[in-house]
Amino acid sequence: MVLAKTKLFDSDLQNASMLYKAMGHPARLQILRYLAEIKVCITGDISEELPLSRTTVNQHLTELKKAGLIQGHVDGKRTNYCLNPEKVKELKKISEAFLHELVVDNFQCG
Known part of the structure; x- marks a missing residue:
């Protein structure tokens, strides 16, 4: 049995990766933005x-x-299409937590 390489990472990273991949095209970002702007289905x-x-x-x-x-x-x-508010809230929470971990204050390279 071959283990998918994504399974080697914790479930939080797998979930974040799946959501980010879904948003990995400008058209998808525009769709999300449009649905958020109109605030209805x-x-x-x-x-x-x-x-x-x-x-x-x-x-x-x-x-x-x-x-x-x-x-x-x-x-x-x-x-009828609309945002899934719970999943968007989850995405925001995941993104905030992940970006919070990326501390770049006083970061030095080379």
Whole structure:
């Protein structure tokens, strides 16, 4: 049995990595920003807000949904998308804790 190399790291780092990977494209960051700005679920075509094709936007939405950062609820032929507040709060907490560990005061290199 081959152990995935990510399994060699603690669960906090694995979780943070998964969330950061989901945000690893400017389109996904723009989707998150847009959903945060409108503060409601959007029914319809988010691709109207991005300079990308509908298919490409749907692929980015899928990645954000897999990470749990957004929620999508089917309503007939349309999907309502909104932020997942609990997962966004978790992301903020993880990010703050991780960045707090990266102490660079009085850091000297070479």
